[in-house]
Amino acid sequence: MQTTRPFRILGIQQIAxxxxxxxxxxxxxxxxxxxxPHGNYRSERENVDEDIVVAGAGPFKVEVDLMQPINAEGKPRVHDPALNHFGLWVDDLRAAVTWLEGQGVRFAPGGIxxxxxxxxxxxxxxxxxxxFPLSGEGVLIELVQAPAEVISAFDRFAFATGGY
Structure with a gap:
């Protein structure tokens, strides 16, 4: 399995x-x-055990909460629905697709x-x-080629702050 990823995820809006x-x-x-990985959160009252992971740096740093219920039969049901879909800025879409397919990730029909x-x-x-056994784990994920100005802004900020 190749471990060097030939692309970067630049940012997303907060999601759970x-x-x-x-x-x-x-x-x-x-x-x-x-x-x-950024942290963990567990709440019996909210019926959630979550890992908090982040993408980006500075204002591009966005929290993504990976949640599972403490009690699958309890409420609230943090896993239902999982989510419909959302988009991720990617700095090199073609490289991302090639690498992820090589890791066993399944893509929806239609290609780029x-x-x-x-x-x-x-x-x-x-x-x-x-x-292709790996997937969005029940969620449709849109990978979006970031335009040059998004990549440049991300790189400038990440360089200036020593992030990413």
Missing amino acids: LGGLDKGALRRLWVDLLGLH RKGAAGFDVTFIHPKGNEQ
């Missing part, structure tokens, strides 16, 4: 993702997509194409299959 086993979510978000906003996009399928 739920599943019955946060370990599968952590494998996707930390091991494959490269977000960084122009999205509604005019950027190249592709989607990580919410479910794995025999050929």
Whole structure:
């Protein structure tokens, strides 16, 4: 398994993702997509055990909560629904797709194409299959090619703050 990732996730808006086993979510978000562990939160009252991971630096640093219920039968049900889909800025979409496919990640049909906003996009399928067992763990994930100005702003800020 190749460990050097040839792309970067530049940022997302805050999201919370739920599943019955946060370990599968952590494998996707930390091991494959490269977000960084930041902390943990557990609350019996909220029925949640979550790992907090982050993407980006400074104002680009965004929290992503990987949640599982403490009691799968209890409420609130932090894993239902998991989420529909959301977009991630990627600095090199083609490299990301090639590398992730090599890791066993399944993509939705259609490949890389122009999205509604005019950027190249592709989607990580919410479910794995025999050929590509890794997936979005129940969530459709849109990877969006970041335009030059987003990449440049990220690089300038990350360099200036010593982040990423």
